[in-house]
């Protein structure tokens with residue numbers, strides 16, 4: 445009977461002990477290695493280097509060097525600040541041609557999150573990047589292509 449009453453205390457005590465032994469967050473040699481949350485990343489400056497890594501998913505369709513032409517997608521050198529569908533020698537969708545967009549932080553963010561939401565019958569076969577911090581890093585990378 446007594447033991448049964450004590451059970452919750454014993455369980456709590458065990459939980460507290462195991463917490464106590466797992467405390468070394470502050471003792472860890474490299475606390476900086478802990479991955480940042482999306483919110484923490486958004487509060488920190490954008491990371492163009494990380495954006496360049498993430499661009500691997502885009503590079504299959506997009507060249508980024510000036511004057512080397514297009515792949516399945518148009519060349520992205522100088523795309524930041526430029527009007528959408530700026531090349532005469534690329535077969536853009538009618539949707540992108542008629543979009544009237546200029547590529548800035550807001551329009552790129554929306555397009556990279558969900559291309560079909562911005563250009564409904566567009567030709568960019570890319571599902572979208574759901575993570576806002578990843579999009580911001582990719583846009584920071586696109587800004588370096590000038």
Ligand code: HEC
Pocket residue numbers: 499501502503504505506516517518520523527528529530531535536537538539540547556563565566567568569570573582
């Ligand atoms: C499967 C191929 C493919 C992938 C992957 C892809 N794109 Fe595209 N992208 C295209 C095509 C095709 C277009 C032209 C769309 C249209 O005409 O509607 C385009 C258009 C664009 C444009 C507009 C360019 C302009 O001249 O107006 C931007 C910016 C862009 N893509 C960025 C990206 C980024 C950043 C990624 C990676 C996150 C990416 N794309 C992934 C094929 C792709």
